[in-house]
């Protein structure tokens with residue numbers, strides 16, 4: 237479940253940074269607001285697909301062995317959409333359409349509060365998955381079964397979003413973690429898909445890619 241834990245860690249770092257950005261945001265700078273909107277729109281799409289992969293693969297597999305585990309996690313996912321992402325979207329739209337100084341200040345304040353909610357909801361949900369769910373998975377399924385589950389979860393992502401998600405995850409990790417992640421993906425992905433993925437990583441990370449090539453010479 238290496239890649240799964242790496243993605244979780246990247247999500248947590250991203251929401252912490254979004255909270256910082258929302259706190260420091262220049263509410264009069266529309267370019268800054270647009271950049272944050274774009275970043276969050278992609279993030280929401282990726283999180284939704286991550287949740288799909290859990291709901292379609294991981295939770296049903298666990299539910300066959302332990303009843304009433306999966307429902308509680310799906311409940312959180314459904315709650316995110318209405319109570320977290322819609323709140324963020326409302327605040328960003330309000331800020332973009334704000335009329336006058338007072339309205340801008342109100343909406344910037346709302347955006348900051350919603351970004352704190354996003355961070356806190358994700359922190360609790362992902363910590364629960366890491367500390368309660370994954371240990372259960374490791375007891376119930378042997379290593380080949382876990383690899384099969386991880387491969388099926390990766391299959392829920394189309395190749396483009398998969399490449400973008402790995403690139404996002406790469407950006408939040410150290411060289412050791414990146415190396416582990418890439419070696420793992422080489423083991424589970426078909427050759428062509430893996431080639432497309434490494435091309436995407438290479439073109440987006442010119443500064444750090446030579447270190448990966450040094451560590452994995454046969455890449």
Ligand SMILES: [Fe+2]
Nearest residue numbers: 287290309365
């Ligand atoms: Fe989840």
Ligand SMILES: [Fe+2]
Nearest residue numbers: 244286290365
């Ligand atoms: Fe998750």
